[in-house]
Amino acid sequence: MGEPICIKDFEEFAYKTLPRNALDYYRSGAGQQETLANNKRAYSNYRIRPRCLRNVAETDISVTVQGEHVSMPVGISPTAMQRMAHPDGECANAKAAQDMGTIFILSTISTSSIEEVAEAAPRGIKWFQLYIYRDREVTRQLVSRAEHAGFRALVLTVDAPFFGLRLADIRNKFVLPPHLKLANFQGTKSTDINKSKAGSSLNDYVNSLFDQTIEWKDIAWLKSITKLPIILKGILNFEDAIMAADAGVSGIIVSNHGGRQVDTWPASVSQLRHFQG
Amino acid sequence: MGEPICIKDFEEFAYKTLPRNALDYYRSGAGQQETLANNKRAYSNYRIRPRCLRNVAETDISVTVQGEHVSMPVGISPTAMQRMAHPDGECANAKAAQDMGTIFILSTISTSSIEEVAEAAPRGIKWFQLYIYRDREVTRQLVSRAEHAGFRALVLTVDAPFFGLRLADIRNKFVLPPHLKLANFQGTKSTDINKSKAGSSLNDYVNSLFDQTIEWKDIAWLKSITKLPIILKGILNFEDAIMAADAGVSGIIVSNHGGRQVDTWPASVSQLRHFQG
Amino acid sequence: MGEPICIKDFEEFAYKTLPRNALDYYRSGAGQQETLANNKRAYSNYRIRPRCLRNVAETDISVTVQGEHVSMPVGISPTAMQRMAHPDGECANAKAAQDMGTIFILSTISTSSIEEVAEAAPRGIKWFQLYIYRDREVTRQLVSRAEHAGFRALVLTVDAPFFGLRLADIRNKFVLPPHLKLANFQGTKSTDINKSKAGSSLNDYVNSLFDQTIEWKDIAWLKSITKLPIILKGILNFEDAIMAADAGVSGIIVSNHGGRQVDTWPASVSQLRHFQG
């Protein structure tokens, strides 16, 4: 294969290169993966509407997001455990986003720590993705570390009180490879995500440590412990969008978690039509 | 193959394990199997509509069906001759339903008898599926045995005065294997379903013994011989649903018989929209 | 392969058995065969709407067509040169239709003559399909022979002033095999359909002998030379259906000529919706 020149080329390269355990974790949707397939297919329902005879010598696709000037309407969403793909993991992606002038969102369950990422991309626009643990002190410390490290927003994931059933992970009995750790929890018990379980160790981790009781009222608690703007990730309905506004958050990310949570959820992009003025 | 973790895995296991005669009987739809394919495909037209930030630490999907508390809105429909797949046949499925707290419906043309199933799952919610034989005495005795054995409802199949043309069964000249019997008819002539015919022995059996003259008025006769609630299985139109209510039955099962009766019937799940308030 | 038990089995048998020249003639649609494919696919848009609990011990699907009692709403449409498939050709099909109590329509360009077919199936309901030749005397004689042989209707094909471009026939340089003749034209020059041409000899035959000037007013001429009812085959629009009624014909056959004339014509069955009261 020559140089990769489009996203499919990178995907094919990954299929040839990554170990099965990591590849399957990255590529899998929930269940029969219908939502994952629909996520891609849904874009084919949209057409770019071309106009002609405009001066296009100078073009500008930058946008303002949460008060930040961003070079393009594309950023890097939080995805977990990126060092399974490359030793530089989240640090490399944060640097790339910094170089491109766009946003990088770090996952709570990353393999590079909040501080490592901040050091790798000090001038980049960095947001921190948050899960709320049953032990609220864990979340409080994550928020505090993100604030101190210069992260500029918190992205609370609201669509994953439990993790989706991704069949390949269950078949592989997914574990985080032994040389990697959940970097934000070094030395704590949460690192038993490296130990083999009956199914996916990640699902086991999530189901045992995340707080499944979280409700709208808990947004107030999160607001009480931080000055950072809060963005909710995983909203798919306008009712929830209105509740989010009422709860005083700064933004939402319309997402079905990459088709990884519940199969037969609607395609993310198809839901945007419900949010138009 | 590893442990089965989804329904497709069980299906694939069956394809590798079962004898052709039995596998084809279980898997075949009528004709060119368009309705069978549509039965599955129709689910892709539905989307789960996710809401977020609800306390989901405790969840409950139990429902009340015919006055019974059932642990989930899924039960085991009547399918014939289950011992072709495993020596425990209907008894095993009845026990599984009992353990899961849901309903098991025993087929008239089962390979375990009414009494065997009752003994295997004494505490389970058991219903008995009924065909009406030309010899009404046969039906009367089946009803009486089901009542005595603790079955709690009768499920009259109304979409099968003749049996569908399932091409694989015709090609296989389907017979019930010699070591198995229609267990509810031990020692009667109805067991010649084991003898090879020009086509499927089951179709021959049905066409010669079932009563093709059954009409709405015959529901009254069935009511006159039992105290059990009567449920009609195989209704696909709201007109028939209204007639069922007028006939005084206790419920209906919207079904196209698994696509096994007439090809080009509509998908079962797609018909539910006609029954909404 | 075992006994054929459905239409697909017969089709597969034909694919294994027939010489390429004949098989391609029978199976081909015009152009890229989209209309041929749509003709089949269009049926999947229709659903049989099942009702239940009706006495079906006695069923009757007979209909009355042009005053004739026909055992089922299915007959045998005219197709040309049937002896390429079997030595008994049109005579066998006419006998089959007679035995089944339904209609057989003999093609003008058949390999069994009007008289042979009449002798083979004397009690059957036989109609004669007509093309109008430039030499009107040819048509006059065909009509006269059909009348004397006991055919009960004339089926004038109105969708084929030229014949469709069927690519396989052009590639094969289709000819009628030398041992066969257009049986209604024995000893006339029209039999040079056996001689190899640049493309399909049949298209050459049609284009050189059929009358491309035929218009609605020519129906009057046809009516003037026969007492038989006239049926127009190849109507696809309700405007043409109304003109047919105004022209005093006895019936129409809604057909796109099996997708063999012009690719991208609509599917025959889909057009029926335009003819409903």
Added chain:
Amino acid sequence: MGEPICIKDFEEFAYKTLPRNALDYYRSGAGQQETLANNKRAYSNYRIRPRCLRNVAETDISVTVQGEHVSMPVGISPTAMQRMAHPDGECANAKAAQDMGTIFILSTISTSSIEEVAEAAPRGIKWFQLYIYRDREVTRQLVSRAEHAGFRALVLTVDAPFFGLRLADIRNKFVLPPHLKLANFQGTKSTDINKSKAGSSLNDYVNSLFDQTIEWKDIAWLKSITKLPIILKGILNFEDAIMAADAGVSGIIVSNHGGRQVDTWPASVSQLRHFQG
């Protein structure tokens, strides 16, 4: 393979015969080629609506286009560098169009010059496709040469200020083969389209020489330097069609550039519905 008898046959022949560099240039659409695929598929949404019993002995599909009598509603659109496919290149196609009585449009970036084509097809209806170079003198000379050579209209391409990303050309690092030149620019620097670049040399050529500032007001300039009618190629919206009329051009060509410019533009033929009275 026998004689080619349909367009697909010619396409297959090209796939077997042409060098990869040339074949890929001719066949590729932009990006993932969805628009290219839709361009073809969109035709399947249209049906020919057949009428019958019309005198079709004499038929005429000629049309009048820009005051010219054209034998059929099909002409030859401008495509670049045709000598990659055959030594006679654009001259052969111009002769074919002349023989068929229809229009030939010569590309600016052709491998036969304006004058060669004029000499090859002196009586044919020839139009000249125009790109506007940053160096307006280049365009002025092209227009002047087309006028003197008897071309009867200018076709200004308005959908290609930049050229589309055609992945195969990028992978091939497309160059014009060394024995060929952009014939309208012999001896000028523009011929460095033969030199290998990081990606497609054509994109490099276009992006460095074409004027990306062109706007509607530049139509006035083009009108000021020619008496020939101006036709805009690449309009897909009725708003742009109205602006074209307001700008005083003589016609438009509704086109998405063969799906070669921006993937997810709508299919060309599907846009025609927006232009109906």
